[in-house]
Amino acid sequence: MTAISENHPIEATGGERVDTPFRRFAAEFFESKVATGALILLVVIVLAALFAPLLSPQNPYDLAQVSILDSRLPPGEKSMDGYTFLLGTDGAGRDLYSAILHGLRISLSVGVMSGIIALLVGMAVGLAAAYWGGRVETVIMRIVDLQLSFPAVLVALILLTLLGKGIENIILALVVAQWAYYARTVRGSALVERRKEYVEAATCLGLSHNRIVFRHILPNCLAPLIVVVTVQTAHAIALEATLSFLGVGLPQTEPSLGLLISNGFEYMMSGRYWISFFPGIALLLTIVSINLVGDQLRDVLNPRLKR
Amino acid sequence: MTVYIIRRLMQSAVVVFLMSVIVFFGLHVVGDPVYMFASPDAPQEEIEKVIRQFGLDRPVYEQYWLFLKGALSGDLGRSYVFGEPALKLITQRMPATLELAFVALFLAVVLGIPLGLYAGLKPHSSVSRTIMAGSILGFSLPTFWVGIMLIMVFAVMLGWLPSTGRGDTVTILGIEVSFLTLDGLSHIFLPAFNLALLKISLVIRLTRAGTREAIHQDYIKFARAKGLSTSRIVGLHLLKNILIPVVTVLGLEFGSLIAFSVVTETIFAWPGMGKLLIEAIQTLDRPIIVAYLMMIVVVFIVINLVVDILYSVLDPRVRLRDQTV
Numbered sequence: 139m140t141a142i143s144e145n146h147p148i149e150a151t152g153g154e155r156v157d158t159p160f161r162r163f164a165a166e167f168f169e170s171k172v173a174t175g176a177l178i179l180l181v182v183i184v185l186a187a188l189f190a191p192l193l194s195p196q197n198p199y200d201l202a203q204v205s206i207l208d209s210r211l212p213p214g215e216k217s218m219d220g221y222t223f224l225l226g227t228d229g230a231g232r233d234l235y236s237a238i239l240h241g242l243r244i245s246l247s248v249g250v251m252s253g254i255i256a257l258l259v260g261m262a263v264g265l266a267a268a269y270w271g272g273r274v275e276t277v278i279m280r281i282v283d284l285q286l287s288f289p290a291v292l293v294a295l296i297l298l299t300l301l302g303k304g305i306e307n308i309i310l311a312l313v314v315a316q317w318a319y320y321a322r323t324v325r326g327s328a329l330v331e332r333r334k335e336y337v338e339a340a341t342c343l344g345l346s347h348n349r350i351v352f353r354h355i356l357p358n359c360l361a362p363l364i365v366v367v368t369v370q371t372a373h374a375i376a377l378e379a380t381l382s383f384l385g386v387g388l389p390q391t392e393p394s395l396g397l398l399i400s401n402g403f404e405y406m407m408s409g410r411y412w413i414s415f416f417p418g419i420a421l422l423l424t425i426v427s428i429n430l431v432g433d434q435l436r437d438v439l440n441p442r443l444k445r
Numbered sequence: 446m447t448v449y450i451i452r453r454l455m456q457s458a459v460v461v462f463l464m465s466v467i468v469f470f471g472l473h474v475v476g477d478p479v480y481m482f483a484s485p486d487a488p489q490e491e492i493e494k495v496i497r498q499f500g501l502d503r504p505v506y507e508q509y510w511l512f513l514k515g516a517l518s519g520d521l522g523r524s525y526v527f528g529e530p531a532l533k534l535i536t537q538r539m540p541a542t543l544e545l546a547f548v549a550l551f552l553a554v555v556l557g558i559p560l561g562l563y564a565g566l567k568p569h570s571s572v573s574r575t576i577m578a579g580s581i582l583g584f585s586l587p588t589f590w591v592g593i594m595l596i597m598v599f600a601v602m603l604g605w606l607p608s609t610g611r612g613d614t615v616t617i618l619g620i621e622v623s624f625l626t627l628d629g630l631s632h633i634f635l636p637a638f639n640l641a642l643l644k645i646s647l648v649i650r651l652t653r654a655g656t657r658e659a660i661h662q663d664y665i666k667f668a669r670a671k672g673l674s675t676s677r678i679v680g681l682h683l684l685k686n687i688l689i690p691v692v693t694v695l696g697l698e699f700g701s702l703i704a705f706s707v708v709t710e711t712i713f714a715w716p717g718m719g720k721l722l723i724e725a726i727q728t729l730d731r732p733i734i735v736a737y738l739m740m741i742v743v744v745f746i747v748i749n750l751v752v753d754i755l756y757s758v759l760d761p762r763v764r765l766r767d768q769t770v
Contacts, residue, residue: 284460287749289701291708296738299726300471376587380708383589384723396589403593403712411597418590426585 166438173434180427183420187242194236199393226412228401234412237398238420244394245421248305249375252312256374257367259313260320261356267321268328269351279325282318290315294377298386308387312374323366327359361439368432372425379421395421450754457746464742465516465735469509472731499525512735521739522732526725531736535718540620541611542717545709546702548624548637550695553644558691560645561652562679568657576649583646588705592639592712599635607632609714636713640706644698648691655687693752700748703741 168174186193226234267278285293297311331337332355340350379396381387383403388394393401395417402413479495496502500511512522521532564573600608612632614621623629659665660683668678707719714720718737725733 288745289704291701292704292741295704295707296468299734299738300468372585376585379587380589384708384711386723386726396587399590399593406593406597407601411601414590414593415597418587418594421587421590422585425587426582429581429585 163438167434170434170437173430176427176430176434179423180431183242183424183427184246186239187246190239190243194233194239196233196236198232198237198240226416228398228413234398234416237393238395238417241393241395241398241417242420242424244305244388244392245375245378245396246424248309248312248378248388248394249371252309252316252374252378253367253371255309256313256316256370257320257363260317260322261324261363263317264321264324265328265351265356265359268325268332269347269355275325278321282321282325285318286322290373291377291380294381295384295386298381303386303389305388305392308378308381311381312377315377316370316374319366319370320363323362324359327362328355331355331358365432365436365439368428368435372428372432375421375428376425395424446757450750453750453753457750460746461739461742465513465739466509468735468738469512470505472734473505473508516739521736524725524733525730526728526733531732532740534721534733535736535740538716538718538721540622541715542703542706542710542719544622544624545633545637545640545706545715545717546699548633549641549644549702550699552637552641553648553695554691556641557645557648558652558684561649562656562684564649565653565656565660566679568653577653580646580649583642583649586642588639588643589708589712591642592636592709595635595639596712606635608635611716636709636715639712640702640709643705644695644702647694647698651691651694652687655690656683659683659686693755696752696755697748700745703744 167177191197228234228237263278263282267275294308294311294315297314298307301307301311337350337354340354345354378387378394379399382394382396383400385400388397390397398417399414399421402410402415402417405413479492479499479501493502500508503511515522519532520530523529524531524534527534560576564576567573596608599606610632611621611623612628612630613626614623614629616622623633664682665678668682673682703719706715706717707722709715710717710719711723721733722737724730725737
């Protein structure tokens with residue numbers, strides 16, 4: 139922000155660190171050991187998902203590498219050609235560890251994609267409502283209220299019933315189920331910002347509507363939005379897993395964590411717990427780490443809690 | 446207030462109508478139910494017989510018109526699979542779902558309020574920290590996975606509780622219920638607990654927050670100064686005041702319990718409406734899907750309206766009025 143921090147990013151006088159807003163933010167964030175741990179875990183999970191093809195010992199969807207003879211092996215068993223399955227194998231003989239890494243990739247990308255699109259839609263709608271007011275606002279907020287009175291899982295379930303399975307369909311369903319949360323958040327904070335003097339000043343300067351909305355109001359609404367993004371992304375990942383489990387989400391060709399759990403369910407009764415258990419743990423760790431990071435972000439970004 | 450209710454009812458009618466249009470026309474884009482019931486290599490006349498039987502030989506708008514006419518007289522079409530009226534099939538399954546939802550609500554109150562009170566009264570004890578960590582976990586755990594794990598631990602490994610079906614039922618006032626027989630009770634516990642988990646976490650958080658806020662207020666200090674026992678202060682004065690938000694939120698959440706029972710019923714093979722819906726989606730049994738979705742929309746609208754009205758009755762500061770459009 140300031141000229142000082144740009145010219146001397148690391149050290150100023152006497153080895154003391156320059157106090158930039160970001161650094162203050164980071165320092166406050168890392169005060170909590172739990173949140174720091176969660177952030178590290180989240181980074182590891184994201185990296186694991188990104189580099190899944192490199193990290194997994196087997197491509198679980200390459201039929202040449204999978205042998206049906208290895209199916210349903212418990213964790214630690216060796217395969218026909220001597221490779222040890224750390225987390226066991228599933229019903230088709232796939233290495234569960236590799237399948238989880240690949241599933242994580244699909245789950246995360248569906249969650250993040252739908253989160254970004256819902257964010258953009260909700261942000262545009264929320265800003266429009268707050269800035270234009272009047273009839274536009276009334277209509278938009280009526281729709282938002284109406285939608286928020288139905289649980290997201292129901293909205294997504296109805297949509298997927300209508301649309302059918304598929305990765306685009308589930309992203310669309312998640313966007314429709316979630317945009318309203320973003321719209322409400324953005325409108326709430328934009329309404330507060332709109333009445334402030336700097337907006338009045340900008341209007342007096344004759345700046346265009348676009349410039350005022352996107353360069354002046356929006357940046358000041360970002361803090362609460364970031365928190366909603368983290369929470370809603372965790373929600374989207376859980377929702378996708380639930381819908382896939384119910385058989386209305388992703389097709390078998392896109393095996394997300396939810397589908398892996400679902401596929402393991404039939405083996406549960408015969409005591410083969412690991413096929414559902416380990417993908418579930420991966421899903422749980424992902425969701426918990428995102429939620430914990432989100433919680434800490436909320437505390438740090440909330441000016442009312444500033445000491 | 447009367448004007449408000451009338452306007453709300455009119456708005457609700459519009460919403461229900463729009464939903465019926467979306468659901469009906471949307472469903473006619475997905476798949477072809479005919480081949481679910483007649484094999485693709487069946488003779489042409491047989492396929493046409495199925496088409497006529499389902500009324501699919503008419504254009505979509507005509508089908509919708511017939512559906513609408515039927516719906517207004519309480520007929521939501523016949524199930525393709527069972528050949529019975531869709532509404533009848535759903536109302537047959539409804540008691541099972543409602544029972545599950547009510548038992549879950551009961552568990553949420555019975556477990557959530559005491560745990561939340563404890564965490565609120567002794568916020569720094571290690572037990573309270575464990576309770577709060579548990580509630581965070583309860584929020585994060587995906588319901589369906591917890592259900593699977595409950596089956597794994599209590600049904601498969603320990604063999605303590607059954608994992609599928611309703612068990613023995615008793616008929617009361619023409620409705621079959623499970624919770625009055627020992628066998629039924631053992632069947633309902635796991636699915637109800639699974640369904641309640643999210644709500645237990647919610648109640649714990651609400652109760653804890655309410656307690657921590659109320660404990661510093663004058664009426665509590667005054668009650669203490671009067672020399673009342675702690676149990677009386679907590680049980681009477683404190684509890685009464687923190688119950689209002691808890692009850693409101695739980696009322697609102699009842700609808701989401703019914704929605705989430707789709708997941709729980711599928712896992713525990715609980716013969717309710719949610720399981721019926723999932724089966725209908727798999728077999729493309731359109732009348733059942735339409736009837737279920739219409740019914741759940743109506744249920745939600747009614748719940749929201751009742752909560753809004755109750756709110757204004759309970760808290761005179763809340764005024765129901767129309768925002769002028």
